Amino acid sequence: MIIKEERNFDICIVGAGMVGLSLAYQLCKRNITKKIIIIEKEIDIGLHTSGRNSGVLHSGIYYKPNSLKAKVCVSGAKRLKEWIEERKLPINKCGKLIIPNKEELDSQLDVLLKRGLANGAKVEILKESDIRKIQPEVNCITGRGIWSPNTCVVDPIKVLKTIEEELKVFGVQVIKNISDFDFKKNTSSISLSNGEKINYATLINCSGLHADEIAKKFDAGKDYILLPFKGMYWELKRTCRINIKTNVYPVPDLNVPFLGVHFTPNAKSEYVYIGPTATPAWGRENYEGFNNIDFKLSLNNLKIMSNQYLQNRGGFRKYVHEQAFLSNPFNLINAAKELVPQITLNNIQKSKKVGIRAQLFNIEKKELINDFIYEKKENSIHILNAISPAFTSSFSLADYIIDNVMNT
Numbered sequence: 001m002i003i004k005e006e007r008n009f010d011i012c013i014v015g016a017g018m019v020g021l022s023l024a025y026q027l028c029k030r031n032i033t034k035k036i037i038i039i040e041k042e043i044d045i046g047l048h049t050s051g052r053n054s055g056v057l058h059s060g061i062y063y064k065p066n067s068l069k070a071k072v073c074v075s076g077a078k079r080l081k082e083w084i085e086e087r088k089l090p091i092n093k094c095g096k097l098i099i100p101n102k103e104e105l106d107s108q109l110d111v112l113l114k115r116g117l118a119n120g121a122k123v124e125i126l127k128e129s130d131i132r133k134i135q136p137e138v139n140c141i142t143g144r145g146i147w148s149p150n151t152c153v154v155d156p157i158k159v160l161k162t163i164e165e166e167l168k169v170f171g172v173q174v175i176k177n178i179s180d181f182d183f184k185k186n187t188s189s190i191s192l193s194n195g196e197k198i199n200y201a202t203l204i205n206c207s208g209l210h211a212d213e214i215a216k217k218f219d220a221g222k223d224y225i226l227l228p229f230k231g232m233y234w235e236l237k238r239t240c241r242i243n244i245k246t247n248v249y250p251v252p253d254l255n256v257p258f259l260g261v262h263f264t265p266n267a268k269s270e271y272v273y274i275g276p277t278a279t280p281a282w283g284r285e286n287y288e289g290f291n292n293i294d295f296k297l298s299l300n301n302l303k304i305m306s307n308q309y310l311q312n313r314g315g316f317r318k319y320v321h322e323q324a325f326l327s328n329p330f331n332l333i334n335a336a337k338e339l340v341p342q343i344t345l346n347n348i349q350k351s352k353k354v355g356i357r358a359q360l361f362n363i364e365k366k367e368l369i370n371d372f373i374y375e376k377k378e379n380s381i382h383i384l385n386a387i388s389p390a391f392t393s394s395f396s397l398a399d400y401i402i403d404n405v406m407n408t
């Protein structure tokens with residue numbers, strides 16, 4: 001690359017998703033530095049996971065106490081909710097029900113209650129009559145369910161755009177359409193595809209679906225490979241008489257990092273989404289059909305998934321049987337019926353919303369990674385496996401990285 005200009009920054013962030021923007025935001029808010037540049041490969045922000053998710057601010061129920069998710073989700077949700085309310089952005093404070101869709105999952109409610117309380121989430125077990133007061137149509141097969149009053153739904157794109165606006169006021173540079181950059185080992189600079197050279201004290205890789213790839217440029221993330229899982233959504237048709245007022249989730253399989261097909265009203269209660277699926281994706285950005293297929297990654301991933309299935313590692317067989325084929329509407333509607341029995345195929349239509357999870361697989365341990373992870377390599381930090389609830393947790397995840405990783 002021919003260098004046309006050279007600039008110096010304290011922090012260079014790769015990726016203007018929720019994680020990268022929140023890191024820059026907290027660095028500015030805490031007066032640590034405003035000499036920050038964020039480089040983004042797309043022409044706009046929100047074109048990948050942060051702009052394609054369910055917009056749910058999770059309340060912190062699912063995560064093993066002491067995991068990084070548990071440490072940052074509850075406070076992250078509270079802070080982001082307050083921040084959104086202060087700016088009068090759309091927010092639907094509709095709460096969430098978690099319902100066992102099989103008899104044998106009833107005991108998991110106690111596990112979730114215990115985890116939620118240990119993590120500091122507001123959570124309670126309700127009996128059927130109380131559940132029906134919130135959402136009468138729910139299938140309450142065991143007569144119990146979890147109620148999380150603090151779960152809410154926001155508009156992710158509006159949140160991203162507002163953070164970007166406020167970062168500009170702080171003087172942070174967000175440069176877009178940077179398709180690639182070069183990094184030479186043992187240097188503190190990257191050369192961008194637009195001909196600029198950026199010198200930095202610290203580089204933070206927040207590139208979501210590409211984070212493992214970029215980490216490897218810096219000799220980090222060697223144990224991991226991306227296993228992308230696609231989340232497709234359907235919507236309730238406007239003509240559907242079923243009035244879903246709250247989030248309705250199944251009791252998840254806690255062995256895999258997917259929550260199962262659920263019902264989610266949007267931030268303004270205009271739509272109800274059903275999904276997302278957790279279908280294998282055939283590329284990092286394979287949102288539709290044959291677009292952006294990565295044959296090499298997919299072949300390798302098929303091999304990994306077949307081995308996980310044959311040896312049933314981490315309950316992978318259960319995932320395949322229950323979740324891998326939910327892109328078929330007949331399977332999806334059956335999963336949805338387990339929560340709301342009245343729903344039929346005629347009530348739903350395919351949504352344009354599709355997201356892909358930046359799910360990492362540990363090649364050595366042969367397991368899907370559940371928690372957020374990070375690696376520090378000289379003066380670069382790599383945020384890896386920023387899967388759900390990284391959107392919810394982003395303000396507190398940023399503070400955690402600043403306090404525990406940057407300053408060590």
Ligand SMILES: Cc1cc2nc3c(=O)[nH]c(=O)nc-3n(C[C@H](O)[C@H](O)[C@H](O)COP(=O)(O)OP(=O)(O)OC[C@H]3O[C@@H](n4cnc5c(N)ncnc54)[C@H](O)[C@@H]3O)c2cc1C
Binds near residue numbers: 056179206208
């Ligand atoms: C279907 C689905 C539903 C979800 N629902 C929820 C939810 O309800 N609540 C919740 O909390 N979380 C949810 N999540 C998870 C959440 O969306 C993600 O954890 C979060 O958005 C990750 O943010 P990010 O900044 O790491 O990634 P991204 O938003 O993907 O941002 C990464 C950015 O890096 C850029 N980039 C990549 N490579 C380069 C490069 N070489 N140079 C420059 N820029 C680059 C990309 O273009 C992108 O803009 C969901 C995820 C999915 C897939």
